[in-house]
């Protein structure tokens with residue numbers, strides 16, 4: 001027997017219903033906010049993620065599924081290309097924004113994506129190697145009201161899904177100018193404890209000290225307790241932007257906490273950073289992470305364009321849904337189950353349900369030549385509203401018995417009239 005690869009899983013039909021409900025809710029909110037869908041490839045050139053996610057991130061350092069392929073059309077040369085399964089959606093969306101000149105359209109551009117992402121991580125609760133994200137990216141505005149719009153969009157989704165105990169944390173990571181100042185102060189301060197930091201943080205020390213504040217290691221958290229906070233060193237523009245975002249959130253009555261240690265520590269992440277947490281789902285409690293990235297479009301070869309977005313981990317969101325006992329409307333009863341007894345009867349009912357389906361009804365029939373009793377059982381299991389019954393006697397009369405499964409009323413209807421009867425009767 002062959003199993004799924006470690007860190008991947010099957011979504012079986014019962015579970016898939018939940019996914020569909022969730023996806024429908026997400027699409028509904030996208031329409032309300034006028035956010036349009038974009039679908040990008042599942043794999044890209046490795047370089048895109050190295051530059052777009054950042055060389056110093058965990059994703060690029062240790063979590064990418066990367067493979068190299070020799071260009072077969074060019075077999076003489078050493079033409080080998082490196083590809084990576086997408087670990088997140090922002091880099092691809094930015095690439096598509098640039099490649100397809102979406103900046104030429106009226107701005108802002110509001111895009112969403114939904115689909116599988118791949119990260120080579122140690123699988124555990126809330127952490128898989130293939131997982132799904134829903135995310136949005138908004139390009140072309142650095143007005144603080146759009147930061148609030150993006151956050152309120154996520155907040156509406158959680159509210160609509162009945163997830164009650166969601167916490168919003170926000171911070172500002174400033175801009176390259178204020179970060180440079182902070183970086184120097186931070187390195188001076190942390191030099192005292194550098195030797196006690198974990199190896200990851202030791203590496204971050206030179207390359208990207210701000211990320212040390214993001215370390216999940218308890219010892220590092222302790223050691224950096226008194227590290228200088230970026231929020232105390234914001235330049236006046238960034239400070240003003242941050243205050244404005246808070247003003248808009250207050251106006252929208254969205255509760256938030258300022259977490260000065262919340263960072264997205266790459267040069268192209270700027271100003272607003274935020275996370276939504278839901279504690280019922282365990283240690284991996286972040287269901288949504290996002291922020292502003294005013295330097296990213298330029299970093300990937302486009303014109304200087306502001307951007308902001310977030311990604312929601314859909315597995316964790318579904319876990320939160322279960323924990324909040326949010327039920328799904330379960331109206332999955334079918335319209336018609338057709339019961340046939342005998343070869344000719346199967347022909348007759350197959351034709352009937354074929355026409356009914358064409359008219360939009362959900363139909364099923366028996367395909368195993370089972371007994372009347374077994375077919376009736378199947379009709380009940382599928383919560384059929386009506387059954388069509390055709391046996392030898394009915395065939396001889398050219399009539400079918402239509403049974404209303406709720407009232408148990410039965411009527412004999414001529415074959416020609418069945419479709420009309422059910423189309424009227426099932427409304």
Ligand code: ATP
Pocket residue numbers: 088119121126127128129130131132133284286287288289290311312313314315316
């Ligand atoms: P974490 O700190 O949990 O590793 P992250 O910073 O790597 O999160 P992001 O890259 O911001 O996460 O991704 C956004 C969201 O995607 C996360 O908040 C989480 O809900 C989800 N997510 C990330 N990695 C995984 C994974 N391996 N399995 C399942 N969901 C994931």
Ligand code: MG
Pocket residue numbers: 058
């Ligand atoms: Mg991670």
